[in-house]
Amino acid sequence: MDTATIAAFEEMTILPPVDTDKAIFSAATVQEYNTAMQAALELVATFLERTKKPFSGITPQALAAVFETVDVDTPLPDYKSLLEEVDKLYVEHATAFHLPQYIAHLNCPVVIPALAAEVLVSAINSSQDTYDQSAGGTLMEERIIAWTGRELGFDADCDGVFTAGGSQSNLMGLLLARDHYAMRYLQHNIKLNGCPPQASRFRIFVSEKSHFSNQKNAALLGLGEQALVAVPTDSRFRMDAVLLEAAIKKEIAAGNIPIAIVATAGTTDFGNLDPLLAIGHIAVAYHLWYHVDAAYGCGLLLTDKYRYLLNGVELANSVTVDYHKSFFQPISSSAIIVKNKQSLDIIRHHADYLNPEEQDYDELPALINKTVTQSTRRFDALKLWFTLRLMGKQQLGNYTNTIIDTAEQAACLLENDSDFELLCHSDLGVLVFRYKPDFVAPLAYDAFNQKIKKSLFSSGEVLLASTRVNGLFYLKFTILNPLTTISDIQQILTTIKRHGKNVLQ
Structure with missing residues (x-):
């Protein structure tokens, strides 16, 4: 490499080799790397030390005004200036998922070993599509997939792949269900020939409380949302297996074609699991593809104490797991696991420049x-x-145990306070409730609780979520932080009451 080329490389912020034979990096490049990493690390430390509430409360309009001062076409002189700008634009107002007062959505605090791995992932920048781009990375992913499959109760014939998130994993589950039915029962290859005429009559059975990705995925697959049959739930918002079978019989009688059931192992709104074992038996009896959306409930794999809640998942043909929800991993980290590795063959496509057909895989x-x-x-x-x-399954399982135990204590706390109405207990950690003190008329509960949520968000003191059940507005806790204690929950409820009084003034 000539001197001019080396000089050009050293002006860049990548890691170029000075000598292509020895792959030795220049001292200047290594120094820049160290400077950048140290600056980022210091900003993370500042964020953790400085942040005392989950959100700054800044409005989109106020933040947009700050962005207007930035000239993106003029580079900054150094990392110090860059980090100061990013702090002002982003870090100061970033939502702090690690604080107990963040109790809104399915965002988990992340463990430190995973953060260390992020440095290697980004710096080495392997791509997982082929072995020649990742080598050991391919085998590591395969081992993690196999481990997860074993934890689910699958045998050595299972397989899977990491995805960008639960919605993508659910998409793959429904795609496999659709194509498997068409290939096996209609001798029709959808990948090559598109959906058959019968596809308009395909039916997929989901809980009425299942994840919205099912609707989006059915549309993407050309089946339309009309392909989904919403099955009513019980008092804890879990799919009713008796009504599921009745719905299947009804669709068959109407001339439609049941092809799959999607069970939810951890609903977004209630954190409860459908009766996986009963649903699995129905899927077997009617020869239906059985997909379990365990994006949330996959954390139960880590715990001996609550693992029984997943009984029946071993009957599934495919399972969604979100490590970035219940395994305390940074986004993104998700996967789909299939019981039979051959079921993935239907989606394979060969490109001569990437994965040629003649290759021995x-x-x-x-x-x-x-x-x-x-x-x-x-x-x-x-x-x-x-x-x-580094941490092991048991330590992660202890975190899961703590979360579930805290959620049950919080449910009891809400039940024993006459000012609150709790809809149901949770298998995992989601509690849906509303504040209904005597000084508020019942017809005003919706507007009252909406004002409380807005007030809390604006103050940044507590971030909680909300939902509607049977048309009524409710507040929602999502407990996904093992550091959250019942004392924290008590303080949050006290804060809700204080804001409730303030919004009426």
């Missing part, structure tokens, strides 16, 4: 053969590898 694996929407893909599995190898 037992000898030279290519994870691109298992994906539908991602070619270039981050090595997210390394984060979970770091976590499991």
